[in-house]
Amino acid sequence: MKLSDLLHRPAPELPGLVAVARVDRRADALARRAKPGEIAVIDQLDLDRATADALIAAGVIAVVNAAQSITGRYPNLGPSALVSSGVLLVDTVGPEIMHAVKDGMRLRISDGVLFAGKKRLGDGIVQDADSVADAMVEAKSGLSTQLEAFAGNTIEFMRRERAMLLDGHGVPDVDVAMAGRHVLVVAAGFDHAEQLARLRHYIRECKPVLVGVGAGADALLAAGYTPQLIVGNPAGVSNAALGCGADVVVPADLDGHAPGLHRVQDLGAGAVTFPSSANTEDMALLLAAHGGAELVVTVGLSASMAEFLDRSRATSNASTFLTRLQVGGTLVDGSALATLYRSRVPVGVVWLMVLAAVAVGLSALLVSDAGDAVLSWLAQLWTGVLAGSGF
Known part of the structure; x- marks a missing residue:
């Protein structure tokens, strides 16, 4: 082989998945x-379902976690969501990877090893x-410990915020009228887009x-709707949503510090703060x-025991439990409501069936011996209406 051929031969392609990190x-x-x-490079113990869903929705093809995605403290749902969606999950890489990988770098992953070109990171x-699945089985054995800790956190949360929970002290006033109306609370949680699509008949009818x-x-x-109220840190909300005319409620700590409030103000929108250690879903x-x-209908909020425990903060669990006790029987999960609406026959379909039956009946009548009499009566009725004389 000539030297010129060797110089111009393309370099062999390195194995593995290559993408921007x-x-x-x-x-x-x-x-x-x-x-x-x-490729998403993160550092999060016990990856929860909400975070995994957000990464899946963003379209990442791989997640590199510096920490353990499942520590065994409780059966968290994030790793199974990633794996079942076809996202490569490389776990427990170590904290040094957060410095070794630069944002925007082309990263290569081969058999769990991370490279920048040929350099091993x-x-x-x-x-x-x-x-x-094996890790989840082991994690379930730690549920009793988590439930005991949860009980203690619940008592502490109730002691600290009972006036807010029971009497509404500190709950801000908003300009959106909710008294006697249905309220649909939407979070970007598991399956929220599909649930919204299934609730379109309910939204159209009950407004x-x-x-x-x-x-x-x-x-x-x-989904084609305009929110009337937005609850949450504005950093996680687009300018389009913040500027759509909705009232905005910004969470604040118990000292009144509300991160992200300035962003709403910079956009010229009005906002009020909600000082509480509850999570934003519970504030809503x-x-x-x-x-x-x-009636309060929820979409994308925790519904099952597994989802309830799949939280990164113990306080979140406590506030979620006590909030649901406070809201009581007015709270309905959107997936259940969607199932009920799916079993209903739409009003439009009923009217079409009635009109079809009437048309068939008239056709049968008009071809019968009484058809001429019916036509004559209809003609007289129409003439009387046009003359304004009645019949």
Whole structure:
């Protein structure tokens, strides 16, 4: 072989998955700027379902986690969501990877080993359906410990915020009228887009107050609706949603500090703060309950025991449990309501059936012996109407 041929021969393609890396310790922030086909590099213990869903929705093809995605403390749902969606999950790579991988770098992953070109940056454990299932079985053994800790946190949360829960002290006033109305609370959680689509008949018929929790406001816009109330940190909401005319409620800590409030003000929109340690989903439910809502329908919020425990903060679990006790029988899960509406025959279909039956009946009558008499009566009726003389 000639030397010129060797010089011009293309370099052999290196094995593995190659894509642009996006790096951020805050996976929720990373999900908002990641693009389809990129690799997410995060550092999050016990990856929860909401974070995994956000990364899946962003279209990432791989997730590199510096931490353990399943520690065994409780059966968290994030890893199984990623793996079942076909997203490569490389786990427990180590904290140094957050510095070794630069944002925007082309990263290559081969058998759990991370490379920049040929330079080895680190390695981790490739999780698949079997390994995640095995880890989940082990994690379920830790549920009793988690439930005991949850009981203590619930008592502490109730002691600290009972006036807010029971009497509404600190719950801000909003200009959206909810008394005696249905309220639909939408969060960008599991299966929220499909649930919204299934509720379209309900939304059209009952015209509920539309409340977006964080990115749930953008989910409403994407589905063709305009939120009337937005609850959450404005950092997770688009300018389009914040500027759509909705009232905005910004969570604040118990000292009154509300991160992100300035963003709403910079857009020229009005906002009020809600000082509480409850999570934003529960704040939205409490606003509806204390606003006198007749029925509160939820989309994308935790519904099952597994989803309820799949939280990163113990306080979130406590506030969720106590909020649902407070809201009581007015709270309905959107998937259940969608099932009920699916079993109904739409009003339009009923009218079409009635008109078809009338048409068939008239056709049968007009071809009978009495047809001439019926036609004559209809002609006289029409003449009387036109003459304004009645009949």
